[in-house]
Amino acid sequence: MTATIIDGKAFAAQVREKSGKKVATLKAEHNLTPGLAVVLVGEDPASQVYVRNKGKATAEAGMKSEEIRLEMTATQEEVLEVVHRLNADPTIHGILVQLPLPKQVDEMAVLDAIDPTKDVDGFHVINTGRQAVGLPAMVPCTPLGCLMMLKDTHGDLSGMNAVVVGRSNIVGKPMASLLLSENCTVTIAHSRTRDLPTVCRGADILIAAVGRPEMIRGDWVKPGATVIDVGINRIPKEDGKTRLVGDVCFSEAVEVAGAITPVPGGVGPMTIACLLANTVTAACRQAG
Numbered sequence: 001m002t003a004t005i006i007d008g009k010a011f012a013a014q015v016r017e018k019s020g021k022k023v024a025t026l027k028a029e030h031n032l033t034p035g036l037a038v039v040l041v042g043e044d045p046a047s048q049v050y051v052r053n054k055g056k057a058t059a060e061a062g063m064k065s066e067e068i069r070l071e072m073t074a075t076q077e078e079v080l081e082v083v084h085r086l087n088a089d090p091t092i093h094g095i096l097v098q099l100p101l102p103k104q105v106d107e108m109a110v111l112d113a114i115d116p117t118k119d120v121d122g123f124h125v126i127n128t129g130r131q132a133v134g135l136p137a138m139v140p141c142t143p144l145g146c147l148m149m150l151k152d153t154h155g156d157l158s159g160m161n162a163v164v165v166g167r168s169n170i171v172g173k174p175m176a177s178l179l180l181s182e183n184c185t186v187t188i189a190h191s192r193t194r195d196l197p198t199v200c201r202g203a204d205i206l207i208a209a210v211g212r213p214e215m216i217r218g219d220w221v222k223p224g225a226t227v228i229d230v231g232i233n234r235i236p237k238e239d240g241k242t243r244l245v246g247d248v249c250f251s252e253a254v255e256v257a258g259a260i261t262p263v264p265g266g267v268g269p270m271t272i273a274c275l276l277a278n279t280v281t282a283a284c285r286q287a288g
């Protein structure tokens with residue numbers, strides 16, 4: 001059996017188009033242009049690419065896009081000052097501080113300083129808590145994108161066994177919480193989990209978010225399962241160039257799974273699409 005490939009790029013284009021239409025309506029009927037500010041501290045090449053792509057997508061959806069760059073040596077006070085300014089700016093409805101931050105800056109303190117209503121990353125503890133107890137919340141973009149693809153594939157997820165491999169605050173934990181809200185039976189596996197292959201083989205839904213290239217093998221996948229690969233790993237090729245691979249060995253897993261996301265073209269495009277959707281949601285909520 002060969003799995004259905006879940007086309008994240010095409011799905012993301014639909015989500016982005018929907019956000020674009022909502023932006024047009026907000027502008028025409030409420031004179032409201034949603035605005036997203038992205039803060040980048042330092043010159044990490046991968047972060048620069050992400051930030052550039054986010055800015056481009058925001059502008060393409062008809063929203064205001066502001067990019068704030070600080071030096072690698074920026075102090076915690078300087079980063080907090082930017083966050084406070086953006087919190088007070090009525091033309092900015094979403095604030096995203098690109099992670100990781102340089103080590104002299106306390107990441108949790110910066111995330112905590114973002115106005116929770118503008119927290120389009122959904123990383124503020126208020127949003128984490130609100131989501132966990134079932135209140136309206138900003139939901140982290142990557143897990144939200146994964147959930148949208150799962151619901152598109154399955155409809156109702158109730159009663160399914162979901163295994164999330166990885167327990168980061170950005171993906172693993174919020175993903176598990178979202179799946180629990182969808183009535184899945186959720187297992188969070190991590191580096192200390194015993195017999196990970198056996199745990200994974202119990203999954204109807206397998207989410208890989210560990211950041212280790214091709215760690216999850218084909219024989220870890222239950223036949224017919226849906227596999228969502230959050231990993232984006234750049235590995236060297238024989239010719240000296242690099243290629244992108246996920247946390248799942250795609251060529252093996254595709255032979256066993258019922259449906260699978262590719263890398264690239266799976267989860268990645270959905271993350272940006274969800275960021276735009278979250279910004280529109282934030283703008284609507286702030287407008288009352």
Ligand code: GUN
Nearest residue numbers: 096097098099100121170
């Ligand atoms: N770095 C890697 N992923 C993310 C993300 O989703 N949001 C932010 N702010 N930084 C990241």
